[in-house]
Amino acid sequence: MLISLDWLKQYVDIKEDIPQLENALTMIGQEVEAIDIQGKHLDNVVIGQITEYGKHPNSDKLTLLKVNVGAEEELQIVCGAPNHKLGDKVVVAKIGAVLPGDFKIKKSKIRDVESFGMLCSQVELGIGEDGDGIIILPEDAPIGEEYRKYAGLDDVIFELEITPNRPDCLSHIGIAREVAAYYGRKVKYPSYTLSEVIDSVNNYAKVRVEDKERCKRYMGRVIRNVTVAESPEWLKKRIRAMGLKPINNIVDITNFVMFEYNQPMHAFDLDKLENNTVVVRAAENGEKITTLDGVERELVNGELVIADEVKPIAIAGIIGGQATQIEAETKNVFLEVAYFTPDNIRKSAKKLGIVTDSGYRNERGLDIENLPEVIDRAAALIAEVASGEVLDEVIDKYIEKPQKFEIPLNLTKLNTFIGKKLEFDTVGKILSNLGLGIKTLSQDMLLITPPTYRTDLTRPEDLYEEVIRMYGFENIEAVMPVEDIESGLKDSKISVADNLKEILKEIGLHEVINYTFIPREALDILKIKDKVIEISNPLSEDMVIVRPTLMYSLLANIRDNFNRNQFDLRFFEVSKIFTPAEELANEDLRICVAIAGKPERTLWNPKPKAYDFYTMKGYVEKLLEYMGINRYKLERSSNENFHPGRSADIKIGNDVIGTFGEVHPDVLEAMDIKRERAYVADIDLAKAEKYIKSAVKYERIVKYPEVTRDLAIVMDKDILVGNMVEDLKRVSPLIEKIEIFDVYEGEKIDADKKSVAISIVLRNKVKTLEEKEINDVVTKVLETISKKYRGEIRQ
Missing domain, CATH: 3.30.930.10 (Bira Bifunctional Protein; Domain 2)
Known part of the structure; x- marks a missing residue:
């Protein structure tokens, strides 16, 4: 989730510097993954005006300019771009500027003429892809002002890792609530004026919710006589800060409010709806829709769709369709906000392979009670930027209201859990700063009512977490437990x-x-x-x-x-x-x-x-x-x-x-x-x-020497030598080891025979072996080989 610091400051007072704010966000559970300081390469880059224009004396392709940058002395600059003229307002990198790529601006000589700066293109400033010519600014651009301030490139963008249980933080107001609670400040919710036209919405649009299991609330407003155009600069700045490309004033407002309130919404061209009717239903098997990304999709899993009387016009909560998209000719808009069940959105998005900002939010769950506020906010902004007329009636199909519940909080158990005694007033202040309702049952027991946007709070342990993260982990001393701890045995x-x-x-x-x-x-x-x-x-x-x-x-x-x-x-x-x-x-x-x-x-x-x-x-x-x-x-x-x-x-x-x-x-x-x-x-x-023998038995080293006898035995090829070796080991307790060291088959023995060479190690652990003992064992070995395996000594 991207959060613009400039935007965030609209909802909460922030006095802290960037490292302090980063630490605060991380400590309250909104981990900061990256910080993008926009315009960090634009020091000494200002707005200037060309006051003198002439050809370079030693080049036909270069121009020699005098540029007013608001200082007492104008700068002499040599420029190679083709798209400037006398009187143009331009972007000037003065001596000392360090542009992207570690490109340092110095006093230089170009074809024997001194140049004291550079006129810049978008590519050279790292703010765009246009490198064919320098940036030409409007006539009212103030000379000498920092370009990053003028262009709104002085913002700081925080990239946050929002956990799945906190969908309310996928918005600027959600993060503003967190910051305000941590610092004990107030949230400044948006103020707006909604001027409405008295007219019945039923004359323009009808809504029918057929799938009541997957759509719990659906709201719509009609805005007439809009003028679809390019968004104003303030709106484009907000949209670009979120990593999106501005489209038009209507679509940009729906995205703006989504990033403001965490409520996806969609605007339909009302005149393209068959019979001016909106139906929330399951898709028919094999039904097709071309979505806003230009892909024709076949619906075969009964996905929830928004449709008119003839065709699907959007995949509910995920992506709109091309058939009713807002275009330059659009005059009348039907604006929807809705609550779709999260599991339905999650399954549909996965099966269709569609990832959108809208689906990402809907599948985590939204604040069903906040829909009226959101739709009014969006309608007021559309009326402001597109000169539309908002009808005074609102369509509101509220199928099922959420069940409100209260969570008991025992302060003794809370203090035992966190390992520190917190005063009654301290806990109460933390919870009230978080927007939770509090009833006092006794000095040790509270009854807490979470707001509808905090669906993650369902049990006392959730409240323990809220208290400890707002109180500060660093404020809780590390204390060794008093209980005896013993490690268990491994399985x-x-x-x-x-x-x-x-x-x-x-x-x-x-x-x-x-x-x-x-x-x-x-x-x-x-x-x-x-x-x-x-x-x-x-x-x-x-x-x-x-x-x-x-x-x-x-x-x-x-x-x-x-x-x-x-x-x-x-x-x-x-x-x-x-x-x-x-x-x-x-x-x-x-x-x-x-x-x-x-x-x-x-x-x-x-x-x-x-x-x-x-x-x-x-x-x-x-x-x-x-x-x-x-x-x-x-x-x-x-x-x-x-x-x-x-x-x-x-x-x-x-x-x-x-x-x-x-x-x-x-x-x-x-x-x-x-x-x-x-x-x-x-x-x-x-x-x-x-x-397996886990106990190891050690024997002392035997001091009496071993005796080795090597035998070459001729036997049938099909005899398994391993079985023979096992039998020979049992011939005498004096046999310590038998090893095979050669197997021969070839010309010197019969074709159906093989020669196996074995080494027999003999040892007596209590005395030195005598020759007779050795010969007796070898004799028994040969007898066993002869009788049981039809083998004989190789001659």
Whole structure:
């Protein structure tokens, strides 16, 4: 919301400077986002008159002038513009002026002739787009006066952030009330004289409100014999200050009053209304209207419209139609003000995609009781600037009056809430300055009646806020509470999730946080056949499904980073997935890890290798180790989203707590990931949580040495080596670790065989191993391999 300081001063006395006023507005809740000091670049820019005119002695295109700027000595100025003559009133930038763009005016020589200033165009002053010639002023422009004062460019424009619950502050009078209440001053409401012509309005216009649910009050006035013309300068100045372009005196008055009172209104050309009738009704399905922005719109949602007997002439509360707009030939005007229900305006504006100052105000709610004052104010101004005749009768269709209510205010509770004891008189003065009605029930209890423009005041807590913001937050001392405050314990699931995030960061992964929603196409890409939760009013097509898996989001992260030439990708996300339930949804916590590409090339790693299945396996094993999960086994996975030969399920007993491996090529193609393979691990924390060991058991370092034996075993290709390794670990308690360090298939062994090289680490924690013990364990290992897996030592 833009507020003109010059305009605001018409309604309240303001003695404070700009920083003081900015602080006051912010402290009472009307946050100042920006301040535009108009004319700040126009120091030493004055009005002058050309008193001598001649050609430059050294140029055919330049003129040599003498200019009277109100000083004893006239200025000699060289000018290159083509549009000036002797006697013209012009705008002169004197020596010392600094124009927009940090352009400093100095004494200069132009073609060997001295120049002591510059005649200015709109572009050079930064006040317009006309740069073809200098500004020529009217003959009555006062010589020597500051140009910014003459042109009304000495205003200060505050840009305020108005909260949605304070629509009354979307106007100059609304802000004037706030400033007056804060400083304890009076609001000076506009005074006007309304001269009326005695004639029945029913002879000129009829109003019928058919949709009484969405229109609670509709008022109209008829103004005859207007003269549509350019607005007077004072009115154009006000309209420009609000960032709008003046149109004509009738339309400008409706905008002026809207920014003055926060009441949108519309003026119709009365002679263009069929049968001089105005109807407030729902739009017929498929009905069309060309609005003032030149767009033809089809109405298919039963929008509330203002119509005549034949056609819609405006979308109620949002925008008018071209068919009845005010034009130069307009003679008779029908002026409307109305109260439309805010939710109706909000829905219609959103569905039609129309944003207007009128809709912005109507959708927040207006003061239904103030409509008579507003329509009279606008009619009086139209009569003044357009010489119109205002009929004495007013059409007023008041469908439903607002219910008035009173709010009890307990001063003891108020003082407890704000943390300071305020006197009865102090509270009463604050509330009365805000325009609230007060009844005294006792020295501790008041009954407060809010004015109709303060629809945000409905309960005692709202009044607490009013008192504290007007009293001043800075006037309330900071006092520590006397109660003992103890922090509560974290929920166990939140604690587990936080710990896991730290672990995943420590092992070299980067956390991502994605939206909870995914597009519908994700279901086909990831072959999700179970029921999912759909959003009934999605923000976009990419946010239709509440995600039942984290996998799609992380693959999308990989795709987007590849598209931006980032190839060292190691992501994780710890978040919830959602599946349908009888009531609301099931929420399960998941860990999802995704890696792709390869490490960045460095001096010590000039030829980095791409991440592969074993890279992901390392991350998974390290994570499980930190979680205290040791008793698990890996089995080949049948998950359709993973490569059938390069993926594994993580199994503990009968529970599959997760799956990891290379993402299936079909999934990568559907996700448009083409450059590299991608690897994902998906772990179900709901299942894994019961196996997590929060207590860490420490063992002293064993002083006895380990013994390593390496074996190369030839076996059938289809035997799962992981299962064999798990069985071998159980052969003897002396086996500390078994690792696979090579798998060979080739010419030196049969085509249906493979050679697997394993390293067995043996250790006794209480004594040094003897050769016989070592040989006995190796013998048992070979027997197990031979009997159960049909393997033999490679020769």
